[in-house]
Amino acid sequence: MKETENREQAILRAAEREFTTRGFDGAKTTSIAEAAGVTHALLHYYFRTKEKLYERVLDDIISRLEASIVEAFSVSGAPFTSRLEEGLRRHFLFLLDHPDLPRFLIHEIGARSERIALVRARMGRLVGRVFASLQADMERQAARGEIARVSLADLLLDAVSLNAFVFLSYPVIAQLLAPGVEPRAFFLARLEENLTVIRKRLIPDPPCETASPSCSSLWLP
Amino acid sequence: MKETENREQAILRAAEREFTTRGFDGAKTTSIAEAAGVTHALLHYYFRTKEKLYERVLDDIISRLEASIVEAFSVSGAPFTSRLEEGLRRHFLFLLDHPDLPRFLIHEIGARSERIALVRARMGRLVGRVFASLQADMERQAARGEIARVSLADLLLDAVSLNAFVFLSYPVIAQLLAPGVEPRAFFLARLEENLTVIRKRLIPDPPCETASPSCSSLWLP
DNA sequence: ATTATCTATAGATCTATAGATAATGC
DNA sequence: ATTATCTATAGATCTATAGATAATGC
Numbered sequence: 001m002k003e004t005e006n007r008e009q010a011i012l013r014a015a016e017r018e019f020t021t022r023g024f025d026g027a028k029t030t031s032i033a034e035a036a037g038v039t040h041a042l043l044h045y046y047f048r049t050k051e052k053l054y055e056r057v058l059d060d061i062i063s064r065l066e067a068s069i070v071e072a073f074s075v076s077g078a079p080f081t082s083r084l085e086e087g088l089r090r091h092f093l094f095l096l097d098h099p100d101l102p103r104f105l106i107h108e109i110g111a112r113s114e115r116i117a118l119v120r121a122r123m124g125r126l127v128g129r130v131f132a133s134l135q136a137d138m139e140r141q142a143a144r145g146e147i148a149r150v151s152l153a154d155l156l157l158d159a160v161s162l163n164a165f166v167f168l169s170y171p172v173i174a175q176l177l178a179p180g181v182e183p184r185a186f187f188l189a190r191l192e193e194n195l196t197v198i199r200k201r202l203i204p205d206p207p208c209e210t211a212s213p214s215c216s217s218l219w220l221p
Numbered sequence: 222m223k224e225t226e227n228r229e230q231a232i233l234r235a236a237e238r239e240f241t242t243r244g245f246d247g248a249k250t251t252s253i254a255e256a257a258g259v260t261h262a263l264l265h266y267y268f269r270t271k272e273k274l275y276e277r278v279l280d281d282i283i284s285r286l287e288a289s290i291v292e293a294f295s296v297s298g299a300p301f302t303s304r305l306e307e308g309l310r311r312h313f314l315f316l317l318d319h320p321d322l323p324r325f326l327i328h329e330i331g332a333r334s335e336r337i338a339l340v341r342a343r344m345g346r347l348v349g350r351v352f353a354s355l356q357a358d359m360e361r362q363a364a365r366g367e368i369a370r371v372s373l374a375d376l377l378l379d380a381v382s383l384n385a386f387v388f389l390s391y392p393v394i395a396q397l398l399a400p401g402v403e404p405r406a407f408f409l410a411r412l413e414e415n416l417t418v419i420r421k422r423l424i425p426d427p428p429c430e431t432a433s434p435s436c437s438s439l440w441l442p
Numbered sequence: 443a444t445t446a447t448c449t450a451t452a453g454a455t456c457t458a459t460a461g462a463t464a465a466t467g468c
Numbered sequence: 469a470t471t472a473t474c475t476a477t478a479g480a481t482c483t484a485t486a487g488a489t490a491a492t493g494c
Contacts, residue, residue, distance in 0.1 A: 007446085022332050026246035029483065039448055044484060046446095100331060106389045107328040110321060111243050116392050127397050153398040154414045158383060160390075165382030168327045168389070171337050176348050177374040193375045200421045228472085250457065260474055265458060267472095 008046050010036040016057045020104040024054055024112060058108070061101060062119065066126050068094040073130050080137035081147065081202065084159075085195060087130075092163045092191045096184075102164040130156070147202040158201060162194040229267050231257040237278045241325040245275055245333060279329070282322060283340065287347050289315040294351050301358035302368065302423065305380075306416060313384045313412045317405075323385040351377070368423040379422060383415040 014036035018027040029050050033040040047053035072090035075083050095102065108115055134152060141147050166187060178186050235257035239248040250271050254261040268274035293311035296304050316323065329336055352373060362368050387408060399407050 023244060023246060023328065025244060026332055028481090030481090040483090041449080041485080042447060048484090050483065103327055103331045106324055107244065107332075109392050110324045110389075111247055111328075113392070120393055120396060123393055124397050154411075157387070157390075157394065157398065157411075158414065158418055161382050161386030162379060164389075165386050166378070168331075168385075169378075169381075171330050171334070172341055172344055173378065175341060176345050177378065190375075190378075193379065197379055197418060197422050200424060200426075201418050203421060203424060205421075249455090251455090261457090262459080262475080263473060269458090271457065 007036070007038055007042065011038060011043055011046060011053075012057065012060070015053050016061070019054060019057050020061075020100050023104070023107050024050075027054075029053075058115070058118075061098075061104070062122055064098075065094075065101065065105075066122065069126060070129065073133055076133075080134060080141045081199075083134065083137065084155075084198065088159050088163065088195060088198060089191065091160070092187075092194065095163060095167050096187055099167045099170070102167050106168070145204055148204045150201065155198070155201065159194070159198050162197060163191075166190045166194075228257070228259055228263065232259060232264055232267060232274075233278065233281070236274050237282070240275060240278050241282075241321050244325070244328050245271075248275075250274070279336070279339075282319075282325070283343055285319075286315075286322065286326075287343065290347060291350065294354055297354075301355060301362045302420075304355065304358065305376075305419065309380050309384065309416060309419060310412065312381070313408075313415065316384060316388050317408055320388045320391070323388050327389070366425055369425045371422065376419070376422065380415070380419050383418060384412075387411045387415075 011032065014032045015027075018032045018035065027050075029043055030040050032053075033043045036043070043053070047056065069087075069091060072094070073083060073087040075086050078086070105119070109119055131152060138147070138152055142149050170183075174181075174183065174186055178189075181189075232253065235253045236248075239253045239256065248271075250264055251261050253274075254264045257264070264274065268277065290308075290312060293315070294304060294308040296307050299307070326340070330340055356373055359368070359373055363370050391404075395402075395404065395407055399410075402410075
């Protein structure tokens with residue numbers, strides 16, 4: 001029984017690797033079996049079809065993603081800006097642990113539109129929860145004039161865009177933008193930049209009411 | 222001869238559509254031929270192999286992307302911030318015309334790493350040109366204290382992240398974040414948000430030297 | 443007895459080509 | 469003559485299953 005679970009899990013691990021790097025169409029059940037160190041037939045014994053194995057992998061991944069996001073924003077009792085910042089930081093670190101997850105999800109959603117419904121349904125619940133959890137706090141801080149008025153949807157999309165895109169584009173940009181820098185350092189520097197962008201996005205406008213030199217020359221319309 | 226070019230081009234168009242939506246592995250030469258309204262053998266007559274057809278499509282796409290970016294930043298004589306803003310706007314509008322191009326490039330780069338070298342080489346030249354063209358102007362404006370000091374690489378990556386990610390995530394997020402809004406309106410609203418983010422990123426810090434109420438409560442560290 | 447695992451192979455699908463026929467330019 | 473196009477099919481690759489054998493729990 002223990003042996004069994006090991007093999008089944010070995011297949012799942014290998015499958016996740018294969019599916020996330022190559023996509024459904026590029027993945028081969030033979031390669032998965034080989035990577036898992038089992039015979040090809042065993043894969044079908046456990047998971048019946050490639051499609052079912054894929055669904056299982058996708059499901060697991062989305063669950064982990066959900067859990068990480070819910071957990072990322074679960075810091076309560078703190079002001080909106082702190083919660084947001086902490087959420088972004090955790091979200092980024094999660095991606096750092098699963099660097100080709102964004103690529104996988106985005107490809108599969110675009111290329112195999114049958115999958116959209118499932119992903120959308122689960123993301124819907126998730127977004128709903130995060131929203132509900134942050135909206136009131138945000139309003140409160142905005143009412144006090146401490147932060148700019150932004151739609152929370154836009155703000156979160158800004159943040160997720162910044163966080164995810166580094167991983168999506170990494171293979172192309174890393175050598176170009178930061179040659180010789182080790183991956184982890186590169187990513188962590190981006191995390192700080194992303195936080196800065198979001199912080200500045202929330203600076204109340206107009207940033208100054210006095211006509212100080214640095215304010216008069218602002219190019220904000 | 223005219224007929225010929227029509228068919229060859231029909232195959233190319235169909236191929237681009239098939240490759241960009243399904244990726245190399247998901248694309249079928251039979252489907253491409255069918256979509257182009259030609260017999261399957263004709264596709265191999267013109268392009269020999271699926272791989273060669275793919276290379277041709279990828280090459281065309283990258284060329285168009287390059288051209289659009291070079292053109293986007295070609296506004297000269299204007300101050301850095303105007304050039305940047307205009308560049309981002311044009312870049313975004315280009316993506317609006319080719320909405321599944323980011324997804325395609327990112328998947329293929331990740332899933333078929335053989336392709337990285339080609340894409341990276343061409344992007345390298347491109348990034349080099351854009352950088353050279355903007356760097357001096359940026360320095361000048363920063364020296365005058367009109368904009369914050371940021372690495373140009375970070376700033377451009379911020380912008381491209383924001384622009385590209387809307388298209389990458391559109392299938393999942395549109396219904397969630399803006400139900401009932403027509404796609405074009407949704408995208409154009411995002412363009413404005415992206416511009417706002419980048420503008421605010423460039424607000425010089427500290428934004429105010431006087432201790433006005435709106436400044437003293439800033440949560441910038 | 444049931445569950446896990448293997449070998450061998452059937453079936454499906456897709457790319458590519460061979461070889462025949464039609465269209466085109468000289 | 470050369471170029472374009474078609475029909476038919478070979479070959480390769482991949483998923484899936486049948487059927488045999490080994491391991492495990494009762």
